[in-house]
Amino acid sequence: MNQSKTPPHIPTQARTRIQRRNHSAILNAALDVFSAKGFRGATVDEIAQAAGLSKPNLLYYFPSKEAIHLQLLSGLLDVWLAPLRDLDPEGDPIPEILTYVRRKLQMSREMPRESRIFANEILQGGTHLGDTLTTALKPLVDEKAAVVARWRDTGRIADVHPYHLIFSIWSLTQHYADFDVQVRTVLGDEGADPYPEAERYLETLFTRMLTP
C-alpha cells in the first residue's frame, strides 16, 4: 500500500528476516560509532563497515545518516527512562530512590554507549532531539518530582529539592559511563572495575542525604 513506488527505506517493520537482521545490525553499529565519535565525527562508511554492509547498501535501508541517528535516539529513549518511570509512589521512599540509583548505575555499566550518545546530544544543545525533551522527558520528571515532593512534605525523607535530587542521580550515575576514561585513568589500572565502589559510595551518599 505504501511501498514499491517510493524507494523502500523500510517503513516501520522490515519484511524479510534478512532485512530485519540488517536493519538492527545497522542500528547497533551506529550506536557504536555515534557514541564513540559523536554525530559529526561518525561517518556512514564506518557504520556500514561495522554493520558488515557497503555504504550504498546501508543507504538502501536508511535514507540518510541523520535518519539513523534519529531512529536510534528515539528508540533508546524509552529504555533510558524506564528506571525513572518505574519509581513507585506507593513504595518505601528511601529504598525506592536507592533502587532507582542502583538501576541507573547498572545502566551506565551495561549500556555506556547509550549513555554517551545522549550525553553527546545534550552537550551539543540537543538539536537532534527536537522537542523530545519537553514532550517526553519533562512531563515524566515533573510527575516523579511531585512524588518526591510528597514524600518530603510528609516527612518520609529529609528536606531536599526534588528536581535537583533527580539531576544529581543522573549526573552521578552517568558520570561513570560518560567520563569512563577519566575515572579509569585517575583510579589507575589496578582497581580495574570502579562500579562496586561507586555503588557503595552512592548508596551511602543518598542514604545520608535522604534520611530524615
Place this chain on the structure above:
Amino acid sequence: MNQSKTPPHIPTQARTRIQRRNHSAILNAALDVFSAKGFRGATVDEIAQAAGLSKPNLLYYFPSKEAIHLQLLSGLLDVWLAPLRDLDPEGDPIPEILTYVRRKLQMSREMPRESRIFANEILQGGTHLGDTLTTALKPLVDEKAAVVARWRDTGRIADVHPYHLIFSIWSLTQHYADFDVQVRTVLGDEGADPYPEAERYLETLFTRMLTP
C-alpha cells in the same frame, strides 16, 4: 633567532599588539565553537569568522585546526584544576571541601564553555589530551585524595571513598554546565537561573555526607 625562516606561527609570545589581539581573538572564538560543536563539528571557517578573520589569515597564526584545539586545552587545564589545587590540607575539612564545591559550581556558571570543551574531549576518549590525564590530572588527584583520606582516618569527616568523593564533586557541579539544556528544559523557563538552588542543594548534600 627562531623566526623569519620557518613560517611564523607565533612561537610563544606574539610580537605586535595586533598579533596578540588576533591570537587571543582566535582562541576565544575557538573556545566558542569547539565547546558548542566538538572538535569534528567545528570548522576552521566558522572559527575564523567568529574571530573576525579570514580562514587563511587564521591559518597564518596557527598551523592547523588541531594546533588551536591543543593550545586551547592545555592553556585551560591550569585554570580548570586551580580549585582542586587550592584545597588546603591545613584547613578545616568540611568548609574546605564545601569551598571546593562552591568554586567548581561557580566555574560551571561562569565558564560553561570550558566545562563543555573538556566534557566533549573526555567523552570521546580524551585522544587530544594525550597523556595529560596521567601526567597532570592523576598526580594532583592522588595528592588531594590522600588529604581527604587523612581527614577521614582522623575522624574529622565521615567515612567516604576519597576518589569517588572527588568524582562526585566533578560530576555534580559540571552537570549544570554540560547538560545545561536539559536542566533548563526540565526546570521550565520560569525558574530562569538554576544555580542558586543548585548551590543550596549541593551544600546540603555534602554537609550531610561528610559530617561525622
Place this chain on the structure above:
DNA sequence: GTCTATATAGTGATAGAC
C-alpha cells in the same frame, strides 16, 4: 538487494598577489 562508479558539496590547508 547489493554492488561499482560517480555526482556534489564541504573542509583543511596552501599559493601567490598585494
Place this chain on the structure above:
DNA sequence: GTCTATCACTATATAGAC
C-alpha cells in the same frame, strides 16, 4: 599580514548495472 583563488581530500548521497 592579509586577501582571493584554488588544491587535495573526505564524505554524503545517488545512478545504474547485475
